[in-house]
Amino acid sequence: MAVESLVERIMSRQCGAQCRAGDYVVARVDRVYITDASAPSVLDRMEQLGGGRPAHPDRIALVMDHYVPAPSPGVAEVHRRMRDFSRRTGCHLSTEGGGICHQVLGEQGFIRPGELVVGADSHTVTYGAYGTLALGVGSTDAAVAAVTGRLWFRVPDSARLRLRDALQAGCSGRDVALKLNGSMGPSGADYLCVELWTGEADIEPDHLSAVANASAEWGAKAAVSVREEDAASFEGATYAAEWDVDLASVEPFIALPHSPHRTVPVREVRGRPVQLCFVGTCAGGTLGDLRGAANVLRDAKVAPDTRLLVAPASRGIYARALREGLIDVLHAAGAVILPAGCGPCCGTANGVPAAGETVISTACRNYRGRMGNAEAEIYLASAETVAAAAASGCIEDPREVWYG
Amino acid sequence: MNARHIEGRARLLPDAVNTDYIISSRRKRQIPEMSRLAGYIFEDLPQPLDEPVSPGDILVAGEDFACGSAMEAAVDVLIASGVRAVIARSAARTFHRNAINGGLPLLIAHRDVADEGDILQICYAADGEIYNATRHERVRTVPVPDLAVRLAAAGGLIKYCRREGMPPPGLLP
Numbered sequence: 001m002a003v004e005s006l007v008e009r010i011m012s013r014q015c016g017a018q019c020r021a022g023d024y025v026v027a028r029v030d031r032v033y034i035t036d037a038s039a040p041s042v043l044d045r046m047e048q049l050g051g052g053r054p055a056h057p058d059r060i061a062l063v064m065d066h067y068v069p070a071p072s073p074g075v076a077e078v079h080r081r082m083r084d085f086s087r088r089t090g091c092h093l094s095t096e097g098g099g100i101c102h103q104v105l106g107e108q109g110f111i112r113p114g115e116l117v118v119g120a121d122s123h124t125v126t127y128g129a130y131g132t133l134a135l136g137v138g139s140t141d142a143a144v145a146a147v148t149g150r151l152w153f154r155v156p157d158s159a160r161l162r163l164r165d166a167l168q169a170g171c172s173g174r175d176v177a178l179k180l181n182g183s184m185g186p187s188g189a190d191y192l193c194v195e196l197w198t199g200e201a202d203i204e205p206d207h208l209s210a211v212a213n214a215s216a217e218w219g220a221k222a223a224v225s226v227r228e229e230d231a232a233s234f235e236g237a238t239y240a241a242e243w244d245v246d247l248a249s250v251e252p253f254i255a256l257p258h259s260p261h262r263t264v265p266v267r268e269v270r271g272r273p274v275q276l277c278f279v280g281t282c283a284g285g286t287l288g289d290l291r292g293a294a295n296v297l298r299d300a301k302v303a304p305d306t307r308l309l310v311a312p313a314s315r316g317i318y319a320r321a322l323r324e325g326l327i328d329v330l331h332a333a334g335a336v337i338l339p340a341g342c343g344p345c346c347g348t349a350n351g352v353p354a355a356g357e358t359v360i361s362t363a364c365r366n367y368r369g370r371m372g373n374a375e376a377e378i379y380l381a382s383a384e385t386v387a388a389a390a391a392s393g394c395i396e397d398p399r400e401v402w403y404g
Numbered sequence: 405m406n407a408r409h410i411e412g413r414a415r416l417l418p419d420a421v422n423t424d425y426i427i428s429s430r431r432k433r434q435i436p437e438m439s440r441l442a443g444y445i446f447e448d449l450p451q452p453l454d455e456p457v458s459p460g461d462i463l464v465a466g467e468d469f470a471c472g473s474a475m476e477a478a479v480d481v482l483i484a485s486g487v488r489a490v491i492a493r494s495a496a497r498t499f500h501r502n503a504i505n506g507g508l509p510l511l512i513a514h515r516d517v518a519d520e521g522d523i524l525q526i527c528y529a530a531d532g533e534i535y536n537a538t539r540h541e542r543v544r545t546v547p548v549p550d551l552a553v554r555l556a557a558a559g560g561l562i563k564y565c566r567r568e569g570m571p572p573p574g575l576l577p
């Protein structure tokens with residue numbers, strides 16, 4: 001009998017029956033989370049299901065991250081509804097300033113390795129870096145999973161992404177992600193569970209997290225890190241696709257407007273003036289990203305006619321960045337520090353660019369209108385590259401600024 | 405069994421229409437009512453549509469339809485706009501799930517099926533088929549999962565669960 005893939009193993013456990021890729025199953029879901037962007041539609045659907053009080057409230061989390069602090073009376077009402085629901089049912093609540101769902105719930109011990117998790121946001125896949133089978137779903141899925149503890153799934157085929165060696169100084173997991181965005185396109189891993197193999201790589205968890213995060217851009221169902229001690233047990237498993245990335249050969253990459261898949265090496269677009277720089281989000285707001293930005297901006301200033309916004313991905317990261325002096329460095333350079341959360345990523349909080357402005361951001365997506373203004377052009381890059389652009393006022397290879 | 409027959413007017417969309425182009429997150433935050441939000445669909449498309457989407461339309465999209473966000477509003481807002489079905493060369497799995505759960509028929513056909521304004525008749529069933537009445541041409545679609553046909557017949561997953569309950573863990577037939 002064929003060797004089970006990681007996703008088949010987890011799905012078989014969760015549905016209590018041997019299942020294979022292509023099967024449709026109903027599986028037990030360990031954890032469900034929703035955000036303020038999805039809460040109204042999820043809570044409405046939970047009510048329609050008669051689930052005013054879910055059976056396992058400790059397995060459900062509500063996170064305020066997309067719209068924080070509340071920028072309008074309507075959002076304040078959504079946040080109040082989330083607080084009330086949590087108080088009434090005992091569901092886990094992460095309030096404004098706590099951070100992005102894909103980061104803070106791991107820090108709070110709500111998300112654990114090996115579990116099956118659904119989150120009502122496409123970047124839920126980010127938790128795959130920690131070995132969680134974490135799937136991005138819509139409001140109906142989240143509501144059904146929250147109320148019944150179960151959900152239907154199609155067991156996906158698997159692919160293997162093998163990382164080797166180590167990143168160069170000045171490069172980050174975000175560069176790997178952007179490079180892969182370009183080669184994968186929006187469906188390069190369509191409906192696949194991408195196993196992340198790192199046994200031959202030296203890569204920090206924050207960098208691996210950026211790679212898992214980007215799998216949402218390749219159409220993957222999930223990206224899950226394979227633990228070294230489990231690797232041997234997958235010997236002989238079949239993969240629909242295999243990719244190898246030599247981390248040492250990855251250089252700084254950038255996505256051109258208006259698609260996260262239009263990526264080129266940064267050196268090809270050096271010199272383009274930028275007005276708004278942003279470091280943050282589930283793709284680029286980790287402690288590793290803040291360290292990268294602070295390394296570039298130490299003893300530097302944000303260039304005239306350029307502004308820099310920084311939003312740590314969580315309160316915990318904010319605290320560690322304070323203790324390490326990173327916030328001091330960024331603040332002294334002229335950055336505006338925003339509360340932990342999604343920040344201006346999708347145009348639903350402060351930090352909207354003006355018409356005709358060029359933005360460089362560590363966010364996950366740059367579709368036209370993404371940051372709340374369809375007349376702005378958004379480039380995506382690593383925290384190091386964004387910081388280098390902030391320091392020089394134009395797109396620059398961070399290795400040049402850092403060592404220059 | 406459970407097949408649904410749908411007729412409508414083909415409305416062509418380009419490749420890679422992501423969910424932000426279906427409806428922007430900013431509008432979604434500002435306007436909670438789907439009926440009003442429907443007024444802003446496809447607003448940020450780099451090439452605007454010549455004519456707005458109207459009730460009875462069938463969207464005929466290219467590759468990678470609805471890539472990007474998993475927000476179910478992308479399905480809800482199309483339903484609220486009166487879109488009867490979506491045909492695409494390929495579509496993001498997140499949107500595919502949301503369409504199945506919301507009862508919005510989504511068919512995958514790996515070829516050109518219509519010109520703008522063609523009248524289409526769809527049989528949404530396991531062996532899905534599109535009849536282009538303007539071209540007098542039949543096109544087979546990628547098989548529609550049985551689960552999707554059943555959920556569409558029930559009016560979506562929420563209604564299905566209210567009536568039948570969520571099945572226990574295990575393999576689905």
